[in-house]
Amino acid sequence: MRLVIAGGVGESGRNCFLVERERDSFLVDCGRMTGKKHPYPDLTPEQICRVRYVFLTHSHTDHTGALPWLYENGFSGEVIASRQTFSQLKEKPQRQIMLENFSHPDIRVEWGRSGHCAGSVWYRFEIAGKTLLFSGDYTESGYVYQCDPIRRQKAHIAVLDSAYGSDERDFESTCGQIEEILRICAEERRSVVLPVPQYGRGLDLCLAASRVCPKTPIFADEQFLVQKMIQQQNEQWIRPEAMRELSRLRIQMIADRMLPYGIYFLCDSQLYRRSSLNVVYRIVARKGLVLLTGRVDAKSGSDQLLREGKARLYRWSVHCTDREREKIEGQNDFRCVIPYHTAEHPVIQKSLEL
Ligand SMILES: [Zn+2]
Ligand SMILES: [Zn+2]
Incomplete structure (x- = not known):
């Protein structure tokens, strides 16, 4: 099994992470970058055809805007998201599974609300003893949206919101x-x-x-x-x-x-x-x-x-700064951290074996 960064690291937009498995691969988010020459995730048609599930963290275009493109390029699997996220999508996925109803013999999914907007979630996947955490767009500080703080989680790889980078203003x-x-x-x-x-x-x-x-x-x-x-x-x-x-x-x-x-x-x-x-x-x-x-x-x-x-x-904060992301790292046990949603942290390894 390996994690392939198909977009969203070292850039802002087209957030997309591929978890490649022998039988059924899955994606976390499938975003489109607005106003760019290459707005879609970096995925080959072969990779797309093997994707069985797409887990969406929330409805924003930079996390869901490439779904129509994914279908055009051979995707025929299921899309998993909260009911609220599905209701916000302009184009409804062909086969939907509500987050609460997802079950799979060897993919264990845990999730929590991520505080970013209605319906937004973070995910933790456990597959054959390996764990992956995706914060999605994440804030613990907003006035309105509920956040289930990411705490005491163990993960081999954690992909964490760091959108505001070195800007330390909280x-x-x-x-x-x-x-x-x-x-x-x-x-x-x-x-x-x-x-x-x-x-x-x-x-x-x-x-x-x-x-x-x-x-x-x-x-x-x-x-x-x-x-x-x-x-x-x-x-x-x-x-x-x-x-x-x-x-x-x-x-x-x-x-x-x-x-x-x-x-x-x-x-x-x-x-x-x-x-x-x-x-x-x-x-x-x-x-x-x-x-x-x-x-x-x-x-x-x-x-x-x-x-x-x-x-x-002026910025109304709905993401994490580097400092906030580092604080989350200190409250959990992550072996490898990939900061995403910012141009400040470039891709070091496009694919990571698990
Ligand atoms: Zn967002
Ligand atoms: Zn985003």
Whole structure:
């Protein structure tokens, strides 16, 4: 048995790890890298044909976006993920197995919630006495999503989130910075627009806004409100204290004609939609602030606003820094660690025998 790094180490995007076994190989994630010449995992058609299972850590494109490509190249096996992750996928896999229902005579799977978004999990596989751990995208510090901390685990190989690399700013300092900006804008009665992804940090930011600016009205587009409602119905993924706060929160739907003072959530992190840009430019014209809080894709609406000096970018942490990853290493017993999701740690060995 061996582990083959098919993408996601020494780069960000196309996260994909192949566990090659004599009879049935499996993948952990199958991501696509946006805006790249070679966006797909580094897998041969022969390797793809032998893949029997794909375990998904969560729904984000950099972990699932290459699934259609995988089918086109001969994959005919089963995809395993949490129910919540399946519900978030735009294209449903042909053969799905819910995480809770997976069983195999010699692949033992243990998993926990990874705190990154609703439905996100880490995995530990035990196969013929060998163990592999994949943290997926992982944070223990968020406000909203549940995390089952990775502790006292033994693994021969652990692939761990290290997305923020040597940047030592932790959750408190990065998110604290955004909260300070929200507070200052409230004092000056300046509106703020927060473009957020469909699944992930939006609810965290919403909770933060309501805590630091309790008197400022909050507005959101329809997608954001629908997502909030769906996620509140899936209690398993939300911290109980966050659930209580979220259900008390009053959020008004954005009315196109009027954009009164407030904090605006748009479920469109890259600002591709014309309706989002319309809101953004009207609020900017009234001295409002556009706050970007995560990855900005080249040539997106968000990218253009940054270049025009009309938006500011601050990180809302949903991954680990090197230091946080090292702390996890200290709390577990891993023989070999592969930091992933960053360009800072290059691939040392593309394939590792187990
Ligand atoms: Zn993610
Ligand atoms: Zn990711």
